[in-house]
Amino acid sequence: MAITDTLFSAAKAAMEKAYAPYSRFPVGAAILAEDGRVHAGCNIEVVSFPEGWCAETTAIGHMVMGGGGRIAEVAVVAEKLVACSPCGGCRQRLAEFSTAETKVHLCDATTGVVETVTMADLLPYAFDTDALDDSLAEAGDAGQL
Numbered sequence: 001m002a003i004t005d006t007l008f009s010a011a012k013a014a015m016e017k018a019y020a021p022y023s024r025f026p027v028g029a030a031i032l033a034e035d036g037r038v039h040a041g042c043n044i045e046v047v048s049f050p051e052g053w054c055a056e057t058t059a060i061g062h063m064v065m066g067g068g069g070r071i072a073e074v075a076v077v078a079e080k081l082v083a084c085s086p087c088g089g090c091r092q093r094l095a096e097f098s099t100a101e102t103k104v105h106l107c108d109a110t111t112g113v114v115e116t117v118t119m120a121d122l123l124p125y126a127f128d129t130d131a132l133d134d135s136l137a138e139a140g141d142a143g144q145l
Contacts, residue, residue: 009030019042029074033072
């Protein structure tokens, strides 16, 4: 089985566990870490909408709890979209653990991968640690640390 099929299957299985009683918009995500392990997650809503968390966030949490690492690829699927793209917040969260070249597979719940893009495609001006390092260095030079 190709890795994209494995990720799609894991994301779809996670989507089926989503707790989405308010939006009725179940989403699943699966991350392939650089060490070869797959970590999946679903969206989980709470009555204090929008204080729940997204599928990508849950999957990242599972990856971190499993020992961390970097994201090699990710798949996202929603029951009601042909190609589910991560929301803005999740794009930044994924970018934290990815590179610009990390593949993001946008999936349809029935047919699987519809389109594959990179993190750079999804978040071309990501706030990254390089920007943070520069800001910290400048603050230190100015005596602000």
